[in-house]
Amino acid sequence: xxxxxxxxxxxxRKRFEGIEALRGLNLGVPRGSIFGFLGRNGAGxxxxxxxxxxxxxxxxxxxxxxxxxxxxxxASVSIRARTGFVDENKALYDYMTVDEIIRFxxxxxxxxxxxxxxxxxxxxxxxxxxxxxxxSLGVRSxxxxxxxxxxxxxxxxxDEPTSGLDPAASEEVLQxxxxxxxxxxxxxxxxxxxxxxxDQIADHIAIIDAGRTLVAGALDDLRGQYRRVQLVFNAEAxxxxxxxxxxxxxxxxxxVLTALSNNGxxxxxxxxxxxxxxSAELLPVTLKEIFLESVAVED
Amino acid sequence: xxxxKAWLETRGxxxxxxxxxxxxxxxxIYDFRATERLLPIVRNMDPSALDTSGxxxxxxxxxxxxxxxxxxxxxxxxxxxxLTYLVVIFGALLGAGGLLAKSESAxxxxxxxxxxxxxxxxxxxxxxxxxxxxxAIVPSLxxxxLSPSIGQSYSVVDVLAHGLCMFVxxxxxxxxxxxxxxxxxxxxxxxxxxxxxxxxxxxLEYVPEIGRFGIFHVMNGERYYRSAALPWxxxxxxxxxxxxxxxxxxxxxxxxxx
Numbered sequence: 001x002x003x004x005x006x007x008x009x010x011x012x013r014k015r016f017e018g019i020e021a022l023r024g025l026n027l028g029v030p031r032g033s034i035f036g037f038l039g040r041n042g043a044g045x046x047x048x049x050x051x052x053x054x055x056x057x058x059x060x061x062x063x064x065x066x067x068x069x070x071x072x073x074x075a076s077v078s079i080r081a082r083t084g085f086v087d088e089n090k091a092l093y094d095y096m097t098v099d100e101i102i103r104f105x106x107x108x109x110x111x112x113x114x115x116x117x118x119x120x121x122x123x124x125x126x127x128x129x130x131x132x133x134x135x136s137l138g139v140r141s142x143x144x145x146x147x148x149x150x151x152x153x154x155x156x157x158x159d160e161p162t163s164g165l166d167p168a169a170s171e172e173v174l175q176x177x178x179x180x181x182x183x184x185x186x187x188x189x190x191x192x193x194x195x196x197x198x199d200q201i202a203d204h205i206a207i208i209d210a211g212r213t214l215v216a217g218a219l220d221d222l223r224g225q226y227r228r229v230q231l232v233f234n235a236e237a238x239x240x241x242x243x244x245x246x247x248x249x250x251x252x253x254x255x256v257l258t259a260l261s262n263n264g265x266x267x268x269x270x271x272x273x274x275x276x277x278x279s280a281e282l283l284p285v286t287l288k289e290i291f292l293e294s295v296a297v298e299d
Numbered sequence: 300x301x302x303x304k305a306w307l308e309t310r311g312x313x314x315x316x317x318x319x320x321x322x323x324x325x326x327x328i329y330d331f332r333a334t335e336r337l338l339p340i341v342r343n344m345d346p347s348a349l350d351t352s353g354x355x356x357x358x359x360x361x362x363x364x365x366x367x368x369x370x371x372x373x374x375x376x377x378x379x380x381x382l383t384y385l386v387v388i389f390g391a392l393l394g395a396g397g398l399l400a401k402s403e404s405a406x407x408x409x410x411x412x413x414x415x416x417x418x419x420x421x422x423x424x425x426x427x428x429x430x431x432x433x434x435a436i437v438p439s440l441x442x443x444x445l446s447p448s449i450g451q452s453y454s455v456v457d458v459l460a461h462g463l464c465m466f467v468x469x470x471x472x473x474x475x476x477x478x479x480x481x482x483x484x485x486x487x488x489x490x491x492x493x494x495x496x497x498x499x500x501x502x503l504e505y506v507p508e509i510g511r512f513g514i515f516h517v518m519n520g521e522r523y524y525r526s527a528a529l530p531w532x533x534x535x536x537x538x539x540x541x542x543x544x545x546x547x548x549x550x551x552x553x554x555x556x557x
Contacts, residue, residue: 016556055410056556073415073553081413091404095307107300108412144408 012061036202045191084148094133111152158190227265231277305426316389320438390469391493394476436462468518474544
């Protein structure tokens with residue numbers, strides 16, 4: 001039996017004024033996961049989020065959240081009733097105070113969590129009677145997070161939640177998300193181009209570029225699949241065309257040849273040994289390397 | 300909830316409109332005394348001295364005739380001029396901006412709430428139109444209330460009848476501005492375009508053949524003033540136009556990508 005998905009997109013396409021923002025995006029976000037949605041600026045992350053929340057409509061393909069079609073206006077209301085959202089700009093009503101916007105938002109959610117509201121108000125130190133327009137980006141981010149977390153949602157959709165924040169504020173936001181997820185049964189889908197943040201909290205990822213999914217899966221599985229083989233030769237490294245499946249990229253620099261595989265490294269190293277390197281090493285790959293290699297391959 | 304949000308967004312424009320209308324209403328009342336003093340001079344004028352063959356002369360003659368009584372003065376000065384201008388301008392101002400205008404920075408936050416777009420625009424329209432109704436009636440009630448202070452009286456029934464005409468036609472400019480707000484990023488262009496259209500219609504209505512069917516004749520309640528009968532057909536037509544414009548705005552909004 002397949003794992004139930006909180007979010008699923010199938011061949012999702014979106015064209016804006018002649019520009020193809022999404023070109024057949026396929027995603028599956030398992031329920032209960034913390035899903036990092038990675039991509040360069042303009043890769044299609046925000047567009048995907050807008051399609052999932054009914055803020056824009058797909059040109060083709062399907063987007064489903066909780067099994068409901070995000071394209072259907074009625075279903076979209078039900079999706080949003082079960083979803084907390086923080087947008088990239090953390091834009092809130094500038095004519096409301098912190099207290100007013102909390103009261104305003106709470107009225108839309110019967111399952112509003114007063115206990116969490118109190119807790120986060122205290123821990124974030126939010127000024128209740130201050131207009132949101134006077135808040136710094138860091139404080140506004142925390143308020144946006146409070147408004148998303150207290151909805152009693154099953155799904156949190158966070159578009160660049162740490163964008164524009166200093167390291168301390170970013171860390172606080174990330175820790176809040178992790179702590180919240182550890183105590184509540186929910187799925188987190190967050191976009192970012194901060195690889196370290198994704199690496200820190202995500203258990204599943206997808207890397208997209210130019211509107212297509214390049215890599216997707218459980219982060220631990222991906223780390224197991226991706227391996228870097230480093231070979232050192234006595235003389236100039238030979239130009240090797242590896243036959244082992246899964247070789248993503250090969251680089252030569254002087255006597256050193258490195259090859260990245262997304263299919264483990266054992267078979268690759270076995271093949272590499274036939275070319276007589278002085279040394280051969282199988283190295284783990286970081287998320288940053290996976291991202292950069294995936295995006296570079298696309299280029 | 301949403302109505303409170305709509306109120307917070309529009310209250311500045313609404314209160315400014317209300318305050319200005321009350322001030323103008325106050326001015327109109329006390330202007331009647333000056334007009335009263337001038338009336339005997341006008342009555343003693345040689346009728347042949349006034350050329351009423353052209354549209355301007357005809358309008359002056361009509362104005363002089365109307366302002367012989369306090370009721371006529373209020374209709375001519377207040378409903379036919381000042382309140383018409385105010386309701387057109389503030390109707391457009393209240394309709395502009397819209398809940399989901401491109402200028403609203405927190406649009407994505409609004410759209411993340413579990414409410415349909417039709418409910419969003421419906422609530423915004425309801426609150427804006429309620430404010431417009433207040434603008435169409437309350438300043439006139441103020442005029443009726445002040446009338447005894449200059450030894451005159453003005454009927455509350457007249458206030459309500461003219462208020463209905465003002466509101467229905469004002470809602471056309473409200474809806475036009477709401478529709479234009481789907482296209483423009485700022486508040487001012489929809490208001491400016493709506494006002495330019497209103498001015499163009501107003502000028503066209505100086506042509507007698509067109510004027511009889513013009514919306515400003517419905518708006519100022521001329522038929523009610525002259526014959527105590529409400530211009531039902533005009534009201535229904537204008538109400539229909541307002542509904543159609545709002546409906547178009549709602550459909551455009553439902554289709555729009557953010």
